[in-house]
Amino acid sequence: MYKLINEVRQKNPLVLHYTNEVTINDCANITLAIGASPLMSYSYEEVEEIVQVASSVVINIGTMNSANLELFIKAGKACNKFNKPVILDPVGVFATKTRSDFTNRLLNEVKFDVVKGNAAEIKYIGGFNVNGKGVDSFDDEENLDEVIKAVAKKLECIVVATGKVDSITDGEKVCKIDNGTAKLKSITGTGCMSASLIGSFIGACEDKFKGATMGVLSMSLSGELANSENPSIGNFKVKLMDTVYSLNSDIYEKYAKVETI
Amino acid sequence: MYKLINEVRQKNPLVLHYTNEVTINDCANITLAIGASPLMSYSYEEVEEIVQVASSVVINIGTMNSANLELFIKAGKACNKFNKPVILDPVGVFATKTRSDFTNRLLNEVKFDVVKGNAAEIKYIGGFNVNGKGVDSFDDEENLDEVIKAVAKKLECIVVATGKVDSITDGEKVCKIDNGTAKLKSITGTGCMSASLIGSFIGACEDKFKGATMGVLSMSLSGELANSENPSIGNFKVKLMDTVYSLNSDIYEKYAKVETI
Amino acid sequence: MYKLINEVRQKNPLVLHYTNEVTINDCANITLAIGASPLMSYSYEEVEEIVQVASSVVINIGTMNSANLELFIKAGKACNKFNKPVILDPVGVFATKTRSDFTNRLLNEVKFDVVKGNAAEIKYIGGFNVNGKGVDSFDDEENLDEVIKAVAKKLECIVVATGKVDSITDGEKVCKIDNGTAKLKSITGTGCMSASLIGSFIGACEDKFKGATMGVLSMSLSGELANSENPSIGNFKVKLMDTVYSLNSDIYEKYAKVETI
Numbered sequence: 103m104y105k106l107i108n109e110v111r112q113k114n115p116l117v118l119h120y121t122n123e124v125t126i127n128d129c130a131n132i133t134l135a136i137g138a139s140p141l142m143s144y145s146y147e148e149v150e151e152i153v154q155v156a157s158s159v160v161i162n163i164g165t166m167n168s169a170n171l172e173l174f175i176k177a178g179k180a181c182n183k184f185n186k187p188v189i190l191d192p193v194g195v196f197a198t199k200t201r202s203d204f205t206n207r208l209l210n211e212v213k214f215d216v217v218k219g220n221a222a223e224i225k226y227i228g229g230f231n232v233n234g235k236g237v238d239s240f241d242d243e244e245n246l247d248e249v250i251k252a253v254a255k256k257l258e259c260i261v262v263a264t265g266k267v268d269s270i271t272d273g274e275k276v277c278k279i280d281n282g283t284a285k286l287k288s289i290t291g292t293g294c295m296s297a298s299l300i301g302s303f304i305g306a307c308e309d310k311f312k313g314a315t316m317g318v319l320s321m322s323l324s325g326e327l328a329n330s331e332n333p334s335i336g337n338f339k340v341k342l343m344d345t346v347y348s349l350n351s352d353i354y355e356k357y358a359k360v361e362t363i
Numbered sequence: 364m365y366k367l368i369n370e371v372r373q374k375n376p377l378v379l380h381y382t383n384e385v386t387i388n389d390c391a392n393i394t395l396a397i398g399a400s401p402l403m404s405y406s407y408e409e410v411e412e413i414v415q416v417a418s419s420v421v422i423n424i425g426t427m428n429s430a431n432l433e434l435f436i437k438a439g440k441a442c443n444k445f446n447k448p449v450i451l452d453p454v455g456v457f458a459t460k461t462r463s464d465f466t467n468r469l470l471n472e473v474k475f476d477v478v479k480g481n482a483a484e485i486k487y488i489g490g491f492n493v494n495g496k497g498v499d500s501f502d503d504e505e506n507l508d509e510v511i512k513a514v515a516k517k518l519e520c521i522v523v524a525t526g527k528v529d530s531i532t533d534g535e536k537v538c539k540i541d542n543g544t545a546k547l548k549s550i551t552g553t554g555c556m557s558a559s560l561i562g563s564f565i566g567a568c569e570d571k572f573k574g575a576t577m578g579v580l581s582m583s584l585s586g587e588l589a590n591s592e593n594p595s596i597g598n599f600k601v602k603l604m605d606t607v608y609s610l611n612s613d614i615y616e617k618y619a620k621v622e623t624i
Numbered sequence: 625m626y627k628l629i630n631e632v633r634q635k636n637p638l639v640l641h642y643t644n645e646v647t648i649n650d651c652a653n654i655t656l657a658i659g660a661s662p663l664m665s666y667s668y669e670e671v672e673e674i675v676q677v678a679s680s681v682v683i684n685i686g687t688m689n690s691a692n693l694e695l696f697i698k699a700g701k702a703c704n705k706f707n708k709p710v711i712l713d714p715v716g717v718f719a720t721k722t723r724s725d726f727t728n729r730l731l732n733e734v735k736f737d738v739v740k741g742n743a744a745e746i747k748y749i750g751g752f753n754v755n756g757k758g759v760d761s762f763d764d765e766e767n768l769d770e771v772i773k774a775v776a777k778k779l780e781c782i783v784v785a786t787g788k789v790d791s792i793t794d795g796e797k798v799c800k801i802d803n804g805t806a807k808l809k810s811i812t813g814t815g816c817m818s819a820s821l822i823g824s825f826i827g828a829c830e831d832k833f834k835g836a837t838m839g840v841l842s843m844s845l846s847g848e849l850a851n852s853e854n855p856s857i858g859n860f861k862v863k864l865m866d867t868v869y870s871l872n873s874d875i876y877e878k879y880a881k882v883e884t885i
Contacts, residue, residue: 123645126645126646127646127647127649127650127812127813130646130647130812130813131811131812134810134811134812135810135857140646140812141716141719142644142645142646142686142687143687143688144645144687144688144689144690144691145687145688145689145690145693145722146690147688147690147693147722148688148720148721148722148723151719151720151721151722152719152720152722155719155720169690169691173690339858340856340858340859340862341856341858342858343857343858344856344857344858344859347810347856347857347858348856
């Protein structure tokens with residue numbers, strides 16, 4: 103699986119982003135660092151054209167910009183029409199009914215290939231009725247693996263739940279990643295950048311489970327390695343980009359703590 | 364007063380930003396660095412909901428994005444409705460009649476808790492007729508302290524005027540901060556980030572005068588300390604974030620040059 | 625020509641940007657680093673006012689934000705009305721018909737002083753019928769110098785084609801810059817920042833050919849010098865800003881590889 107980094111660097115996939123204004127620059131730079139090409143658009147006019155030239159598409163609802171909500175729906179539909187892998191990052195879906203309703207609408211109108219969130223976001227999404235597939239309710243004690251598997255089955259996609267341990271599932275098997283550092287939460291954008299990395303891998307390889315796993319792993323592992331000498335927070339961000347830029351299959355082989363159940 | 368930094372780090376207030384697209388990432392990162400949580404939204408739909416979950420709200424007119432002008436008004440009104448502390452940063456208010464008219468409208472329709480600008484911006488705002496309280500005109504020779512006190516009385520809020528020496532007033536007492544470095548003007552966003560820091564403190568403590576003072580002080584002091592070994596401009600920005608991240612009450616105690624008159 | 629850096633630092637021109645959301649922060653910081661003042665606006669209301677106070681204006685179509693397309697047209701027309709130098713950066717003009725049509729419309733409705741793109745973008749623009757001046761078609765073998773001269777003559781402006789060697793022409797003479805590093809393509813925004821630097825020089829000097837040359841040279845030369853000790857990608861961006869900040873006429877004199885044919 104770790105050889106997929108070579109695929110990204112050789113194929114240089116075009117990762118189209120419909121994303122928030124806060125971390126858009128970080129997303130562009132991390133996409134370059136992993137060896138893919140970022141493209142960002144807020145144009146209704148060019149959706150169908152530009153989705154066609156993309157290798158993969160990331161939709162991130164972060165700032166819920168009113169001017170772009172219909173754009174995100176339109177982009178998602180175009181991805182399905184042209185058979186382009188599309189990733190959803192439902193940032194803060196539980197924070198407001200507006201976010202929750204919009205995410206529900208996105209999930210009902212667009213078939214996503216990967217949905218990535220933290221455990222709370224994924225659990226919350228389980229409560230949606232998506233295309234008549236009913237509402238799952240999970241109590242807090244419930245095993246996260248069972249939760250994300252249920253959500254993946256309902257959404258018929260790969261589900262990624264980030265956290266101290268990251269979990270990726272296709273509804274059957276679950277991959278657990280035990281890399282990372284708490285410092286990743288001290289800078290903005292690491293979640294958004296994970297989605298860009300997933301887009302980079304999924305834009306370059308067929309296997310979406312492996313692609314999603316490699317994307318999340320690349321962030322958690324780079325965070326851990328960047329933090330190895332406990333740099334200051336400002337230097338940590340510099341080193342994070344450096345580490346992503348220098349990733350190769352040997353580094354994954356040596357340091358990745360990945361287990362598939 | 365310096366112990367308020369502990370309040371921020373313990374309470375982790377949610378600082379909601381309605382801000383410009385230029386420095387939005389810096390504002391998010393400085394909010395994290397001081398120990399608060401940033402949240403940025405450009406959604407008309409979620410204003411009332413999201414203001415309710417915020418600890419404080421920052422409104423910054425920087426890019427005067429036409430799509431967001433009514434959003435800023437709506438957000439300000441929601442702050443008043445739900446009794447959330449709200450800060451105005453009237454960037455470049457004197458640059459165009461459009462900015463001046465919009466700021467005047469904001470001040471007439473929203474009751475702000477803190478208005479922060481540089482001395483020229485604050486003086487300019489003194490010339491507004493806010494809710495029938497008349498127009499003050501100040502000549503250039505006028506003592507800045509008297510100017511900002513008059514503006515604070517008219518707006519019935521804390522007024523912050525940044526400069527070589529920063530001044531904060533509630534209309535009666537004036538606090539002067541003699542920390543800082545000219546290098547802060549060589550990178551974009553330090554003014555916007557000051558407002559984020561004010562939001563972080565005001566979201567965590569009751570006393571708005573002290574909160575505003577701590578916010579401005581945190582920027583000026585961190586700038587001064589970050590510049591102590593005269594780093595290059597690129598490294599200065601890295602060190603600025605580092606210094607904010609590592610602030611504690613001892614550092615304020617040791618280095619702050621604060622005087623209240 | 626290299627003394628023009630002193631003009632920028634003394635006159636501190638105001639460079640107004642109508643630009644994309646990805647690299648807007650980098651553009652602001654590089655404008656400060658070269659000694660000019662950045663101003664960014666997304667306001668339809670203030671276009672005519674704010675163009676009048678600007679020294680130069682940069683229009684960059686990067687994200688093709690639907691809300692801003694008419695704004696960019698309006699801003700360009702205001703530049704012509706108030707005789708302000710205006711630069712076009714037609715990012716990805718060939719990527720979609722939407723971008724191509726919009727760029728063609730911009731070129732037909734606005735008289736630009738400088739059009740800056742990579743060689744492919746400039747060649748593509750040669751195929752436009754601008755104000756009845758017909759369509760040029762270039763084959764891939766064609767000499768780039770002849771192509772850009774033809775485009776410059778048609779558009780009646782300075783044309784800048786960036787690449788391994790950068791070329792600048794007024795339609796007659798061609799200036800070639802042989803500085804740079806491939807690493808500039810590994811971070812986002814270096815093309816956008818070049819346009820900001822051109823705006824900084826053109827806002828401070830009369831000779832637009834020299835101004836455009838100095839702007840592009842400042843980026844390529846700073847990239848080369850920043851890379852002299854082969855820093856990591858994260859540190860390269862820090863050093864790039866540092867190098868721009870410290871540029872002076874002696875450095876250009878010593879390291880610039882510039883030839884005018």
